[in-house]
Amino acid sequence: MSSPVSPSSSEELFDRARALMPGGVNSPVRAFGSVGGTPRFMVSATGPYITDSEGREYVDLVCSWGPALVGHSHPDVLAAVHAAVDNGLSFGASTPAEAELAQLVMDRVPGVKRLRMVSTGTEATMTAIRLARGYTGRNLVIKFAGCYHGHLDGLLASAGSGLATLALPGSAGVTEATAAETLVLPYNDVAAVEKAFAEHGANIAAVITEAAPANMGVVTPDEGFNAALSRITSAHGALLILDEVLTGFRTGPGGYWGLTGAQEGWTPDLFTFGKVIGGGMPVAALGGRADVMDYLAPLGPVYQAGTLSGNPIAMAAGVATLKAATAEVYATVDARSAELSAAVSAALEAAGVDHSIQRAGSLFSVAFGTSATGVHNYEQAQAQESFRYKPFFHSMLDAGVYLPPSVFEAWFLSGAHDDAAMNRIYDALPAAAKAAAEA
């Protein structure tokens, strides 16, 4: 029975949710497991702000984990969604907007010759892996420790020790047979990749990598790392899958590839996209070489499908978001990211907190106690003084700034983060830095 009076405080809402859903959430990090305390239940968001069930407004540095690049509730995006809703929610048939969104993607990422829309990043990477296996007729996949590609069984494998270690399951419920088909290598280690190919090259279907890792905190790919992956995979007849679910259309119109591959002269065989491509609606996609993509059904033998794929409301949001992501938006996000990371660093320094700012384009995160080495791989990311983040996070939250509830996540900005929003963050930083120092 539902209670007669609707709960409204986050505590009450979380109590109710915990009785109804595992951990009270539908995606684990929302439960504030690593920072503790009660997760805030959000009810609305506009521009750079998000508001909880008790009417408290926060400057949002999560931005829905990336999608809200142009700011929450951007008027063009809302208008496009409202117009699409009026025409019906879902048709289970092709709609004109799908090609419109595909064209906008290809204009920005020319290596995408064909695109398949799906609903989540997990589906995009899962399909890319199946496609790579179908296309090459090989079984093994290389991923890097600390890279997240969604919750498909084969890619939940975490760090294997040493080089080319056959991974053990990283999650209960993943069979050893599945995990054994993923080779987990240390990030930024070209020699490890070369060794894996020397040993298993004839059976490696693909290397999948985040274009710039942002799920172990942000880690910058060493100069030439992604280019080396492109060179090695193509020399061995394997595919390179560049996962731009998080970075795509965020670190610039051409994603992180646009900042690197476009200049360096390499292009992955497949890209995966998500987040910004749907502007907050469930859209993701995979795309790339036409000969590879045409291996997908109905043309090819690799099956993939989705009842709600290319949903008209979601497509409308994606089209409007990419159109609203102007050069000015990217300039704002870049500038705000530079200002904010410098301000965070200055505050931590003033409080005597050892740290490094980890950066990839406009994405950044803070890694505590790592100034001597920075963070170049998962081992270093895990070795940081992560306990300092909890008090830092809660001090910011109390001051009205909503940070990602884990030190291993990037901080997300939008084109709507104006001076007023930024000043609220800057005002909160000294106390948060002091709290981190005292941890």
Ligand code: PMP
């Ligand atoms: N790849 C990357 C790089 C991601 O960051 C994520 C999600 N954060 C995914 C894939 C999975 O996307 P989704 O949560 O939409 O399944």
